[in-house]
Each structure stands twice: as C-alpha cells, then as structure tokens.
Amino acid sequence: MGSIEINIPTSTPTKPELHETKFGVKKIWVQIQSVWEICKEDTGREIFALKVGVTVLLVSLLVLFEAPYQVFGSNIIWAILTAILVFEDTVGATFNRGFNRAVGTLVAVILAILVAETALSCGYLAEPIIIGLSMFMIAVITSYMKMWGALVQYEYGFRVTLLTYCLIVVSDYRIGNPIKTVIDRLYTIGIGGMISVLVNVSIFPIWAGDQLHKELVKNFHSVADSLQECVKKYLEDGSEKSKITMASIDAFHDEPAYMRCQSTLDSGSRFEALAKSAKWEPPHGRFMHISYPWFQYVKVGAVLRHCAYEVMALHSIVHAKIQVPYKLRVGLHSEVEETSNQAAELVRNLGRDISCMQWSVKDSHIKRLHNSIKRLQSSICFQYSYMLASSTFESPIPHNPSKSFTNISHIFYHLPYQREMEEETECYQEIKGKQLRRLCSWPPREADVFEEDSEQNIKMRGIESTAMLSLTNFASSLMEFVARVEHLVEAVDELSKMAKFKSALLC
Structure with missing residues (x-):
C-alpha cells in the first residue's frame, strides 16, 4: 500500500507579504489623515451630525421611557420619523421642510375625512371602490403638481400629502376610526417637528x-x-x-x-x-x-x-x-x-x-x-x-x-x-x-x-x-x-x- 506525504509549511510570512501588510496600513493611515483634513476644513458637518444625533435621542426618549410611552402609545414612532426627515443642515431649510410637512399633513387630513365620510355613506359595496379611486386621483394630482416650475420647492409637501392620505384612508377602512388616526398623526408630527426646530435653532445654529x-x-x-x-x-x-x-x-x-x-x-x-x-x-x-x-x-x-x-x-x-x-x-x-x-x-x-x-x-x-x-x-x-x-x-x-x-x-x-x-x-x-x-x-x-x-x-x-x-x-x-x-x-x-x-x- 503506497504512502502519502503531507507537507505542512512552517515558515514565516515572506517579505512580499510583509511589504503588502505595511503598504495596507500606510494606505489606511493616509485615508484617515485625509478625512481629518476634511473635518478641519468644514466644522459645520460635524455640528450638523451631532445635532441630528441629539434630536433623535430626545425623540426616542418618548419611546424608551415608560411614562411618555403610556401617554402617546405606539404612534410616537411617527415623531422619530418626522424628526429625521425634517432636520436639515441650515435653520431656513429646516423651517421650509417643517412647513411643507405640516401643510401636507393638514391637506391630507381634510381630504381623508371628506372621502372617508363620503365612502361610508355610499354603502358597503361602493366604499372600497371610492377609496381606491380617490387614492389613484390623489396620487396623479400630487405627482403632477410637484413637477410644476413654481411648485418644485414644495415637492416634499406634495409627497407628504400623498403618503398621509393613503395611510389615513386605508387605516380607516380596516380599523374604522379615522378621527383617532388623524389626531395621533397630528400630535406625533408636531412633537417631532418641534424638537427638530428647537435643537437646530438653540445648538450652534447654521444660518x-x-x-x-x-x-x-x-x-x-x-x-x-x-x-x-x-x-x-x-x-x-x-x-x-x-x-x-x-x-x-x-x-x-x-x-x-x-x-x-x-x-x-x-x-x-x-x-x-x-x-x-x-x-x-x-x-x-x-x-x-x-x-x-x-x-x-x-x-x-x-x-x-x-x-x-x-x-x-x-x-x-x-x-x-x-x-x-x-x-x-x-x-x-x-x-x-x-x-x-x-x-x-x-x-x-x-x-x-x-x-x-x-x-x-x-x-x-x-x-x-x-x-x-x-x-x-x-x-x-x-x-x-x-x-x-x-x-x-x-x-x-x-x-x-x-x-x-x-x-x-x-x-x-x-x-x-x-x-x-x-x-x-x-x-x-x-x-x-x-x-x-x-x-x-x-x-x-x-x-x-x-x-x-x-x-x-x-x-x-x-x-x-x-x-x-x-x-x-x-x-x-x-x-x-x-x-x-x-x-x-x-x-x-x-x-x-x-x-x-x-x-x-x-x-
């Protein structure tokens, strides 16, 4: 019966491998130095990142602590979403985005209540048809209007209108309580937007x-x-x-x-x-x-x-x-x-x-x-x-x-x-x-x-x-x-x- 030889290498890494390792470490160090130089040139980026972190932390406390969570419930998660979406690098951009979100939410709330009441009065069979057609029409109108030259700056508001309207109408059809959904949506958006504005204005504001x-x-x-x-x-x-x-x-x-x-x-x-x-x-x-x-x-x-x-x-x-x-x-x-x-x-x-x-x-x-x-x-x-x-x-x-x-x-x-x-x-x-x-x-x-x-x-x-x-x-x-x-x-x-x-x- 033939024998099989197995050779296990025991030598240390060769010089080329050591050279490649040193070159990789040097390359990483050069990249770290370049990132540090960029940070020193514009400190506004670091300030903006820290303020976003503070905003998310403050809003998340409403969920992490038991007392506020019992008051607001699971809908407080929309406050975190609003704070992240509204916060911008400058104070003016934050105000602009917050205004778009507030107006878009109010318009969506009014349209959703009107359509929901109309669909409910038309009977059980016509209700899903009216809700589906209304969602189609709102999507077409908002998507078309946000591309107009004079309304491009309000693009985020039209997007919020479509999203909020669809959520309220669908939840009303399945749960059957549109007023509660509207109220929860409004106060959670108000909490998130208010915290974003206060943090942006009070902590190293960038105008x-x-x-x-x-x-x-x-x-x-x-x-x-x-x-x-x-x-x-x-x-x-x-x-x-x-x-x-x-x-x-x-x-x-x-x-x-x-x-x-x-x-x-x-x-x-x-x-x-x-x-x-x-x-x-x-x-x-x-x-x-x-x-x-x-x-x-x-x-x-x-x-x-x-x-x-x-x-x-x-x-x-x-x-x-x-x-x-x-x-x-x-x-x-x-x-x-x-x-x-x-x-x-x-x-x-x-x-x-x-x-x-x-x-x-x-x-x-x-x-x-x-x-x-x-x-x-x-x-x-x-x-x-x-x-x-x-x-x-x-x-x-x-x-x-x-x-x-x-x-x-x-x-x-x-x-x-x-x-x-x-x-x-x-x-x-x-x-x-x-x-x-x-x-x-x-x-x-x-x-x-x-x-x-x-x-x-x-x-x-x-x-x-x-x-x-x-x-x-x-x-x-x-x-x-x-x-x-x-x-x-x-x-x-x-x-x-x-x-x-x-x-x-x-x-």
Missing part, C-alpha cells in the same frame, strides 16, 4: 443667510485674485514659463486661478438653494430686516460669474499654442498690469462693502479704471497698426501714430469716452513710438533671409499677425472684464439700497 453672505464675499476675492494671477502669468517671460499646449481644461486642475474661477462658476445652484432657505429664516444677527433681499445676492452672484467667464477666457489665452513674443508683450506690460490691478482692486472693494454691509465705492475708483483702459486701448491699437504696417508694406514705424490709431480704432472695444481719448493720446503715442522703434522683428532673423526665402518670409509674417491677434484678444477680454465690472458695481449698488447698507465706515 443659510450667513453662508450665502460669506460665500458671495469669498467669490469676489476669488475673481480678483484669479484675474491678477492670469495677467501675471501672461506677462512673464516665455523662457521662464512651462510650455503647456494641452487644450483640455482638465490639464489645469492644479492651477489656483483656474480652480477659484471654477468654484465661482459652479456656485449658481448653491446660491439659489441658500437664498430659498434664507427667506424662511427669522431676522437674526446683522440681517434684522423682515424681508431681507436674499435673492438680490443671487443676482449679484450671476453678474460676478459673468466676470469670471472673462477671467477663464484670459486663462485660455495664456495657455494658447500661438503666443505673441515677450518683447511685444513687454510693450504693453505697464498698461495691462495697471488695468488688471485697478479692476481687481475695485472688485475687492465691492466684496469688502458687502462683507461690512456698507457702500464706499466712489467715482474715483471708476475714473482711475477708465483712465487705465484709455491707455491700454490706445496702446494696443497703436501696436496693432505698427505690426500691420510693418508686415504689409515693410515700412518703418509711422511718424504720425495717431493717424494709424484713428484708422483702425473702429475694430476695437469702444467706450463712451472714445472721442475724448483720441484727443489725449497724441503725446502718449509719441513716447510709445520711440519704444517700438527699438523692437526688432519676430522671430529674430538675419537680413538676407528676407531676400533669399520670400515664401518663408510670408509664412513667418502670417504667424506674426496671428500672434498679434492673440495679444489683441487678451487685451479685448480684459476690456470686456472691465465693462462687466461696471454692471457689477450697479448690481452691488442696488443691493446696498435694498438691504439698507450703512454709509462708508471702517469695519
């Missing part, structure tokens, strides 16, 4: 109005910082910048300017949700007006997002494949930088005014911004005319640059003060003309190249014209940003009047 106010101010500073970062990156020397030619915007997710603008552009739906919740909140803190204009915040945020669109356009030009050479960009360095700084400072002042609930923007801010735009517009028009003349006629820079400026100024952004600007730029154009005469052709080429290879010369001039259009596009987007900032000033001015901001004082 939707405060969040809307702070996030709007934060977006103002984000747009201003993003504008200055884009302009600074564009005016850097090309040899010092990393060449990024990727067209996908996902390639720029690690850039602070792009991320801040993206968060501003994505804030529209959140602003609307916060404004809808804030209108349910009672006067509190600095917002003591009975009808505070919360939806004006949404309008200001919409105008600010239009400014952020132009910053994103500037960002795309910075990363375009065809770029104007640095020696031509440096010719507009002072004008572009001055315009961006003035626009960013004005946007920051608007954000500070909203933060301090005051109105301090003066005409001097706007006048300085207009003067910087005049200089930028005249300079870009003169440079474009110089590039156009040198590329087409191979002639030196014109002796009277103001004429070239007036010939092509119609293709640029026109401001209300265009006529005044043409009269004030002659002296300035003479200074810029001296600077441009010192600029050599781009890219650098020897003199005999123009004579030996005419086709290559034409091709390079085409690239020069395209590159100059890139500079013009950047300047035009910057001018468009300034034009939208003027609309932003008007929107903030309207908000200051509606919200009754104070006069300019130090915060």
Whole structure:
C-alpha cells in the first residue's frame, strides 16, 4: 500500500507579504489623515451630525421611557420619523421642510375625512371602490403638481400629502376610526417637528443667510485674485514659463486661478438653494430686516460669474499654442498690469462693502479704471497698426501714430469716452513710438533671409499677425472684464439700497 506525504509549511510570512501588510496600513493611515483634513476644513458637518444625533435621542426618549410611552402609545414612532426627515443642515431649510410637512399633513387630513365620510355613506359595496379611486386621483394630482416650475420647492409637501392620505384612508377602512388616526398623526408630527426646530435653532445654529453672505464675499476675492494671477502669468517671460499646449481644461486642475474661477462658476445652484432657505429664516444677527433681499445676492452672484467667464477666457489665452513674443508683450506690460490691478482692486472693494454691509465705492475708483483702459486701448491699437504696417508694406514705424490709431480704432472695444481719448493720446503715442522703434522683428532673423526665402518670409509674417491677434484678444477680454465690472458695481449698488447698507465706515 503506497504512502502519502503531507507537507505542512512552517515558515514565516515572506517579505512580499510583509511589504503588502505595511503598504495596507500606510494606505489606511493616509485615508484617515485625509478625512481629518476634511473635518478641519468644514466644522459645520460635524455640528450638523451631532445635532441630528441629539434630536433623535430626545425623540426616542418618548419611546424608551415608560411614562411618555403610556401617554402617546405606539404612534410616537411617527415623531422619530418626522424628526429625521425634517432636520436639515441650515435653520431656513429646516423651517421650509417643517412647513411643507405640516401643510401636507393638514391637506391630507381634510381630504381623508371628506372621502372617508363620503365612502361610508355610499354603502358597503361602493366604499372600497371610492377609496381606491380617490387614492389613484390623489396620487396623479400630487405627482403632477410637484413637477410644476413654481411648485418644485414644495415637492416634499406634495409627497407628504400623498403618503398621509393613503395611510389615513386605508387605516380607516380596516380599523374604522379615522378621527383617532388623524389626531395621533397630528400630535406625533408636531412633537417631532418641534424638537427638530428647537435643537437646530438653540445648538450652534447654521444660518443659510450667513453662508450665502460669506460665500458671495469669498467669490469676489476669488475673481480678483484669479484675474491678477492670469495677467501675471501672461506677462512673464516665455523662457521662464512651462510650455503647456494641452487644450483640455482638465490639464489645469492644479492651477489656483483656474480652480477659484471654477468654484465661482459652479456656485449658481448653491446660491439659489441658500437664498430659498434664507427667506424662511427669522431676522437674526446683522440681517434684522423682515424681508431681507436674499435673492438680490443671487443676482449679484450671476453678474460676478459673468466676470469670471472673462477671467477663464484670459486663462485660455495664456495657455494658447500661438503666443505673441515677450518683447511685444513687454510693450504693453505697464498698461495691462495697471488695468488688471485697478479692476481687481475695485472688485475687492465691492466684496469688502458687502462683507461690512456698507457702500464706499466712489467715482474715483471708476475714473482711475477708465483712465487705465484709455491707455491700454490706445496702446494696443497703436501696436496693432505698427505690426500691420510693418508686415504689409515693410515700412518703418509711422511718424504720425495717431493717424494709424484713428484708422483702425473702429475694430476695437469702444467706450463712451472714445472721442475724448483720441484727443489725449497724441503725446502718449509719441513716447510709445520711440519704444517700438527699438523692437526688432519676430522671430529674430538675419537680413538676407528676407531676400533669399520670400515664401518663408510670408509664412513667418502670417504667424506674426496671428500672434498679434492673440495679444489683441487678451487685451479685448480684459476690456470686456472691465465693462462687466461696471454692471457689477450697479448690481452691488442696488443691493446696498435694498438691504439698507450703512454709509462708508471702517469695519
């Protein structure tokens, strides 16, 4: 009879297994650290979770203790359900949800009593038919009405109406005591909703109005910082910048300017949700007006997002494949930088005014911004005319640059003060003309190249014209940003009047 050998391994774990174990522990530790960082960034989540726990504990005591349970009975379980469903992260959202639940329950109670009495009077055979048809009709009507645009915010109320109606009607048909069911339903919902509201208001309340106010101010500073970062990156020397030619915007997710603008552009739906919740909140803190204009915040945020669109356009030009050479960009360095700084400072002042609930923007801010735009517009028009003349006629820079400026100024952004600007730029154009005469052709080429290879010369001039259009596009987007900032000033001015901001004082 053959023997069978059984080998039992007695060796310790191999090195790869130990390495995998250490790697798994390290991965878990990294995940714990990331969760901790998220908790430190937004403490509102922890507060909300703790308040929900306190609410559920308080309501459950009515079931766990014998004395209240004997008073309310098994129907007190609906109080726990109501407390969980009504509790929201902000006070306004809790009030809104509680109102929807209360109104929906009352409507369902009235309809259920009417239908139950009607079905009972029609006889034993017709009663189930009437109840079934009524449930079908209520389900169709409530499901249809909650999809209307004006009634979407009351969607939870329609859902509660359908649920409560079905429960009362069915229980009445089987038990035969609709009045008791209605009373139990009402007081249990009232207990759960009252406990949720009291806990949310009394323990570290999170007001939707405060969040809307702070996030709007934060977006103002984000747009201003993003504008200055884009302009600074564009005016850097090309040899010092990393060449990024990727067209996908996902390639720029690690850039602070792009991320801040993206968060501003994505804030529209959140602003609307916060404004809808804030209108349910009672006067509190600095917002003591009975009808505070919360939806004006949404309008200001919409105008600010239009400014952020132009910053994103500037960002795309910075990363375009065809770029104007640095020696031509440096010719507009002072004008572009001055315009961006003035626009960013004005946007920051608007954000500070909203933060301090005051109105301090003066005409001097706007006048300085207009003067910087005049200089930028005249300079870009003169440079474009110089590039156009040198590329087409191979002639030196014109002796009277103001004429070239007036010939092509119609293709640029026109401001209300265009006529005044043409009269004030002659002296300035003479200074810029001296600077441009010192600029050599781009890219650098020897003199005999123009004579030996005419086709290559034409091709390079085409690239020069395209590159100059890139500079013009950047300047035009910057001018468009300034034009939208003027609309932003008007929107903030309207908000200051509606919200009754104070006069300019130090915060």
